Amino acid sequence: MYEMHKQPENLTDIGSASEIDTGETIADVDADLLNAESLDSYSDEDISCDPADIPEGEFGLPGLPPSGTVTERPMPPRVPIYGVRIHSDNSVEHIEVPVSVAAREAQRLTAERQKILETYTPNRQGMDIERVDQFLREVGVVATDATIEVFDEQRAAVMGTLGRRDAGQHGTYIQSIDVAFTFRDHRLEELNGVPHSDMVRLHELVHSGGAFTTVFLDTGERRTVRDIYGGYVTRLYDGSMINRFIDEGVPQYLAGKYIAEKLDMPGGLARLPEASVRLANRSVGTLVVPSQYMIRMGKEKVGIIPAGFAGAAIGRLIDRDPALLPAFVHGMHDSEAHKEVIGRLNAISPGLYGDLRNNFNDYSKLGFARGAAYVCGILGIE
Numbered sequence: 001m002y003e004m005h006k007q008p009e010n011l012t013d014i015g016s017a018s019e020i021d022t023g024e025t026i027a028d029v030d031a032d033l034l035n036a037e038s039l040d041s042y043s044d045e046d047i048s049c050d051p052a053d054i055p056e057g058e059f060g061l062p063g064l065p066p067s068g069t070v071t072e073r074p075m076p077p078r079v080p081i082y083g084v085r086i087h088s089d090n091s092v093e094h095i096e097v098p099v100s101v102a103a104r105e106a107q108r109l110t111a112e113r114q115k116i117l118e119t120y121t122p123n124r125q126g127m128d129i130e131r132v133d134q135f136l137r138e139v140g141v142v143a144t145d146a147t148i149e150v151f152d153e154q155r156a157a158v159m160g161t162l163g164r165r166d167a168g169q170h171g172t173y174i175q176s177i178d179v180a181f182t183f184r185d186h187r188l189e190e191l192n193g194v195p196h197s198d199m200v201r202l203h204e205l206v207h208s209g210g211a212f213t214t215v216f217l218d219t220g221e222r223r224t225v226r227d228i229y230g231g232y233v234t235r236l237y238d239g240s241m242i243n244r245f246i247d248e249g250v251p252q253y254l255a256g257k258y259i260a261e262k263l264d265m266p267g268g269l270a271r272l273p274e275a276s277v278r279l280a281n282r283s284v285g286t287l288v289v290p291s292q293y294m295i296r297m298g299k300e301k302v303g304i305i306p307a308g309f310a311g312a313a314i315g316r317l318i319d320r321d322p323a324l325l326p327a328f329v330h331g332m333h334d335s336e337a338h339k340e341v342i343g344r345l346n347a348i349s350p351g352l353y354g355d356l357r358n359n360f361n362d363y364s365k366l367g368f369a370r371g372a373a374y375v376c377g378i379l380g381i382e
């Protein structure tokens, strides 16, 4: 989803601070995945899983199926197919999903999907739907064919139809109904061109290419349906998420690749004369970011979204090992490719995958900039 985030520290360009001011985050691309759907009032604060408990080389929760076991895009609705009972000692037992729960979820999600697709007519005027879809096919993303593009004044209404209060500023992918939304921003389209909305749509469509696992959880006292995996992300029992850096970096890396290569805009949508910009921050240090991740936020103002930092880092890793590109794309839905990502990252530097998975899950500009700085440090890039 594409959300507003206020950052405590500014990232400004040292060389030309008057031109490059990234102190204000315009947007935050994110998938609205893994949002808990409670069947009853459920608090799982007392159930936790430390990432340290997950064995090296694994990418799922202990006792649960890994995120990548689905090799074909499952069709919606994504009702839970795994049932899990968690005992007081945190051990996990597989159980049958109650038929009533599965039926209720299927009915609810089918109705929700149908309603949203019938209610809103996409406004794709000026957007290059075919070029984005073709690009995604070329890189191997198997995306949803259900997308809704509306101008941002309709965002609240769309979310209201779905019974959700917020879904991010510019885009969201809602995994439970398998629909990708783009909320077109008049001002940002004016500043960056309509490809800004193509970029948002592309990012959300990459999220839709992930495999998702919804689990029926039974703690003995409480029962709930939860989305445990989505793409690279695992939601721990305590509700926190890990592996967000890679999960956001891959979609934005592909968005940047589309802009630089397909649109032939190495200066990015911001149309910068330089191929890269140097961003500085007191706690992160300096980071050189390719211009394809930069966006014009005002006539004299250029900015970056948090996912841009993660995307730039993914790009650095692919530069080092080009075989990572297909592995990153397919690792969102295929367990073998996911393992290949783990192996290739750890071959670059032992423990790199686990570090990225566990340590950079603060979805903010500063949080992801720290992850990018960490990757540059590992790679010996200034």
Ligand SMILES: [Zn+2]
Pocket (backbone or CB within 6 Å): 001, 029, 030, 031, 203, 207, 247, 248, 251, 307
């Ligand atoms: Zn995202």
